[in-house]
Amino acid sequence: MTDIAALPEPHPATPRPTRSYLGAGSDLRSWLLTTDHKRIAILYALTLTLFFFIGGAAATLIRIELITPAGDLVSADSYNKLFTLHGVIMVWFFLVPAIPTTFGNFILPMAVGASDVAFPRLNLLSWYLTVAGGLLALVSLLVGGVDTGWTFYTPYSTLYSNSYVTLAAAGVFVAGFGTIATGVNMIVTVHVLRARGMRWMRLPLFVWSIYATSIIMVLATPALAVALLMIVVDRLFGLSLFDPDQGGDPIIFQHVFWFYSHPAVYIMILPGMGVVTEIITCFARRRVFGYEAMVFAILGIAIFSFFVWGHHMFVSGQSAWASLVFSILSFVVAVPSAIKVFNWSATLYGGHITFEASMLYALGFLGLFTLGGLTGLFLASIPIDVHVHDTYFVVAHFHYIMVGAMVTAFFGGLHFWWPKVTGRHYSEPWARLAAILMFVGFNFTFFPQFILGYLGMPRRYHSYPPEFQIWHVLSSAGAVILALAYLVPLVYLTLSLRYGRRAGDNPWHASGLEWATTSPPPRDNFVIPPTVDTDPYAYHAAHEEPSERDESGGDHQSSRKDEMP
Amino acid sequence: MNSILSLAQASENARSFDTLLLVLVLFSLAIVTLVGTLVLVFSIRYRKGSKVTRHRVPRLLSHQIEWGWTSATVFVALFFFWGAASIMVRQLDPPPDAMEIHVEAKQWMWKARHPNGTREINALHVPMGQPVKLYLDSQDVIHSFFVPAFRLKQDVVPGRTATTWFTATEPGTYHLFCAEFCGTSHSQMTGEIVVMEPEDFSAWLANRPEGDTLVAEGRKLFTTAGCSGCHAEGSDVHAPDLNGVAGRRVALADGRVVTADDAYLRDSILLPARDVVAGYAPIMPDFGGILETGEVTALVAYLRSLGTQEGETP
Ligand SMILES: [Cu+2]
Ligand SMILES: [Cu+2]
Numbered sequence: 001m002t003d004i005a006a007l008p009e010p011h012p013a014t015p016r017p018t019r020s021y022l023g024a025g026s027d028l029r030s031w032l033l034t035t036d037h038k039r040i041a042i043l044y045a046l047t048l049t050l051f052f053f054i055g056g057a058a059a060t061l062i063r064i065e066l067i068t069p070a071g072d073l074v075s076a077d078s079y080n081k082l083f084t085l086h087g088v089i090m091v092w093f094f095l096v097p098a099i100p101t102t103f104g105n106f107i108l109p110m111a112v113g114a115s116d117v118a119f120p121r122l123n124l125l126s127w128y129l130t131v132a133g134g135l136l137a138l139v140s141l142l143v144g145g146v147d148t149g150w151t152f153y154t155p156y157s158t159l160y161s162n163s164y165v166t167l168a169a170a171g172v173f174v175a176g177f178g179t180i181a182t183g184v185n186m187i188v189t190v191h192v193l194r195a196r197g198m199r200w201m202r203l204p205l206f207v208w209s210i211y212a213t214s215i216i217m218v219l220a221t222p223a224l225a226v227a228l229l230m231i232v233v234d235r236l237f238g239l240s241l242f243d244p245d246q247g248g249d250p251i252i253f254q255h256v257f258w259f260y261s262h263p264a265v266y267i268m269i270l271p272g273m274g275v276v277t278e279i280i281t282c283f284a285r286r287r288v289f290g291y292e293a294m295v296f297a298i299l300g301i302a303i304f305s306f307f308v309w310g311h312h313m314f315v316s317g318q319s320a321w322a323s324l325v326f327s328i329l330s331f332v333v334a335v336p337s338a339i340k341v342f343n344w345s346a347t348l349y350g351g352h353i354t355f356e357a358s359m360l361y362a363l364g365f366l367g368l369f370t371l372g373g374l375t376g377l378f379l380a381s382i383p384i385d386v387h388v389h390d391t392y393f394v395v396a397h398f399h400y401i402m403v404g405a406m407v408t409a410f411f412g413g414l415h416f417w418w419p420k421v422t423g424r425h426y427s428e429p430w431a432r433l434a435a436i437l438m439f440v441g442f443n444f445t446f447f448p449q450f451i452l453g454y455l456g457m458p459r460r461y462h463s464y465p466p467e468f469q470i471w472h473v474l475s476s477a478g479a480v481i482l483a484l485a486y487l488v489p490l491v492y493l494t495l496s497l498r499y500g501r502r503a504g505d506n507p508w509h510a511s512g513l514e515w516a517t518t519s520p521p522p523r524d525n526f527v528i529p530p531t532v533d534t535d536p537y538a539y540h541a542a543h544e545e546p547s548e549r550d551e552s553g554g555d556h557q558s559s560r561k562d563e564m565p
Numbered sequence: 566m567n568s569i570l571s572l573a574q575a576s577e578n579a580r581s582f583d584t585l586l587l588v589l590v591l592f593s594l595a596i597v598t599l600v601g602t603l604v605l606v607f608s609i610r611y612r613k614g615s616k617v618t619r620h621r622v623p624r625l626l627s628h629q630i631e632w633g634w635t636s637a638t639v640f641v642a643l644f645f646f647w648g649a650a651s652i653m654v655r656q657l658d659p660p661p662d663a664m665e666i667h668v669e670a671k672q673w674m675w676k677a678r679h680p681n682g683t684r685e686i687n688a689l690h691v692p693m694g695q696p697v698k699l700y701l702d703s704q705d706v707i708h709s710f711f712v713p714a715f716r717l718k719q720d721v722v723p724g725r726t727a728t729t730w731f732t733a734t735e736p737g738t739y740h741l742f743c744a745e746f747c748g749t750s751h752s753q754m755t756g757e758i759v760v761m762e763p764e765d766f767s768a769w770l771a772n773r774p775e776g777d778t779l780v781a782e783g784r785k786l787f788t789t790a791g792c793s794g795c796h797a798e799g800s801d802v803h804a805p806d807l808n809g810v811a812g813r814r815v816a817l818a819d820g821r822v823v824t825a826d827d828a829y830l831r832d833s834i835l836l837p838a839r840d841v842v843a844g845y846a847p848i849m850p851d852f853g854g855i856l857e858t859g860e861v862t863a864l865v866a867y868l869r870s871l872g873t874q875e876g877e878t879p
Pocket of ligand 2: 751
């Protein structure tokens with residue numbers, strides 16, 4: 001019934017607000033006590049960037065160590081601490097919060113037409129919790145480190161490890177509350193603060209994806225808290241929950257941990273899917289193919305993600321029948337992901353495609369996500385998983401999803417919304433170069449790891465038999481390119497703040513509500529609260545072919561004729 | 566042996582594994598090609614400024630397309646599940662004539678004991694063509710017994726005896742790795758699996774000093790640890806007769822009926838209060854702090870041998 005395809009009417013007489021959100025002060029106080037979702041997003045972005053480069057530095061050391069088969073650069077214990085540091089920081093202090101707290105915070109309220117999130121002060125508290133958790137984790141790493149791996153498997157973590165497990169677990173525990181608070185905030189914002197006319201089926205898929213992610217955050221993170229708490233009390237008070245000699249069971253921990261950590265995989269990837277949908281539609285000038293299917297795929301993934309945790313335990317000795325059930329569910333959860341891939345590809349059909357940097361990132365995402373997803377099918381097959389479990393095959397698989405897909409989507413979003421956030425353009429050629437470097441460097445780094453895994457190279461090995469060396473050398477060489485590719489944007493984005501061209505309000509002629517306000521947006525986002533009377537991605541009328549982007553000026557395409565159904 | 570691109574295929578499972586893997590690889594290649602071609606063709610054909618006419622997709626058709634590929638993927642997913650699951654189910658139980666080897670994992674070494682008591686450290690010699698069933702115990706943390714050439718992996722969790730099995734098909738020396746992170750020297754917890762022709766294996770075994778078999782060690786412990794004081798036939802204490810206990814259905818005091826498998830026997834020794842047999846007083850002492858993991862394994866093996874003497878297991 002909503003076949004109308006008019007774009008949001010630009011308000012012709014909109015008075016230009018004099019002050020953007022950045023004008024609210026520039027002293028430390030105005031930032032640290034802000035309740036503006038946009039400023040909080042910036043606080044998050046700076047914090048996460050710091051963590052990303054700390055985690056990245058650890059990865060660099062790991063890759064250098066692995067160039068030779070002997071463990072010669074660092075000691076075995078240091079190596080174990082390095083990969084733990086890398087995992088803990090990257091998972092909980094970069095990947096999980098990455099998109100929801102930055103673009104989720106900055107863009108989502110605008111995308112639904114709100115002036116802020118539902119609970120602005122809670123939003124600030126989330127950031128403080130994340131920082132506090134991050135500091136605890138960092139301190140534990142500085143005073144001596146943790147050597148359990150990010151998975152904290154018992155009874156090693158409870159009875160045998162002599163490292164700062166308690167402190168690190170406490171850090172992740174605290175940060176978890178930040179995540180839950182962000183989730184609550186996003187859910188309530190989407191429920192109650194949508195602009196007039198913004199019906200559920202008019203929500204951009206980015207909003208849907210953050211919404212689904214938030215539900216997982218709220219429901220799954222408590223399980224993580226329980227798992228970590230059990231470790232902490234076990235270490236501090238000797239509860240022996242996981243000590244078989246006292247009647248404890250080491251496997252219980254794995255169940256609770258993966259009950260959180262598998263859904264957490266989708267906490268990390270769903271927002272990326274949302275971002276990429278915004279980008280592909282915008283640069284193909286096309287409505288997304290199969291909007292409803294995309295919504296149901298997002299919700300389906302969110303629900304099913306809770307029922308597949310046992311695929312991490314095929315060789316742990318769980319019953320064969322449990323394994324079979326987890327295996328079939330893991331195959332089924334691949335279906336919605338596949339649907340999304342096909343829909344993105346089909347969205348390109350009949351478009352007027354341009355290849356700005358963010359589009360290059362989005363297409364890169366598509367390729368890497370496809371590979372990551374397909375190798376997920378390998379792991380859902382029990383006989384294959386028995387062989388490649390805990391090898392580099394698994395390492396490669398989840399890096400394809402979390403770094404290949406998710407971090408690429410993050411960079412895509414960063415480039416897409418940068419003009420909105422800062423009001424400036426970055427250097428497009430450099431940005432394209434970085435996007436291509438990242439794609440090449442990534443595959444170069446991680447593809448050899450699939451082969452390593454098949455050949456039987458176990459993960460978390462400080463030294464290894466010499467026949468694996470060639471693949472490790474290739475992987476480390478790729479990592480150099482990848483590291484470079486991550487540093488380049490740091491330079492040109494920073495430079496753009498000072499030297500970048502002014503971007504205007506809607507440089508990409510995108511359709512989302514966030515583009516209907518000024519860049520950078522004013523404190524309350526919109527001078528006049530927007531109303532919505534179109535479907536999302538109304539780049540062309542639903543019953544018409546897509547048309548080219550109108551570069552002649554004005555924020556929106558003209559010459560749309562409406563038709564009542 | 567291994568080269569840089571291929572992995573030795575040295576067990577029966579390895580063959581079915583490699584077939585399944587090949588099918589998945591080909592399927593993945595097909596999908597990557599499909600998606601890649603779609604993206605590439607659309608990107609070029611519908612790039613901005615190209616003069617081709619753009620046709621819109623009618624609503625009905627787009628629904629049909631959506632349903633089409635959804636059901637296709639569901640079908641493919643179920644098909645692969647069926648293929649993988651049937652291979653797994655086939656390999657679930659070892660053949661009855663499997664030779665039993667006990668392996669104990671501890672930070673950071675593997676200790677193996679053959680049926681005749683011969684022991685090895687960080688090495689395991691097995692005859693070709695003979696099914697081998699492994700009983701795996703850990704003294705400390707979780708380890709994982711991983712032989713890439715056999716496509717075999719089994720976590721070794723403290724407090725429970727894991728079992729797995731294989732039939733080697735190619736003579737040679739293969740890697741044994743610990744695949745579950747277990748502390749400082751995790752990457753040193755490796756060993757060799759040596760597959761030999763049956764004659765060579767017998768010769769090798771004959772040249773090794775025989776140790777106590779696990780069962781013999783268990784029989785001794787049964788007396789020295791004091792079990793026989795209650796459980797022996799002439800004892801005054803009212804305690805169950807352990808002849809043929811393995812595999813028996815046991816009625817417990819709380820009403821449950823359980824099968825006396827390895828885990829049950831183990832728990833009976835370490836945590837007797839958990840499963841008290843119906844009709845008996847809970848007087849059996851808790852041997853948790855007294856016996857070592859290896860001793861418990863030996864006792865369980867001994868109790869199991871009592872079961873097989875009776876020809877009890879159905
Ligand atoms: Cu999972
Ligand atoms: Cu290990």
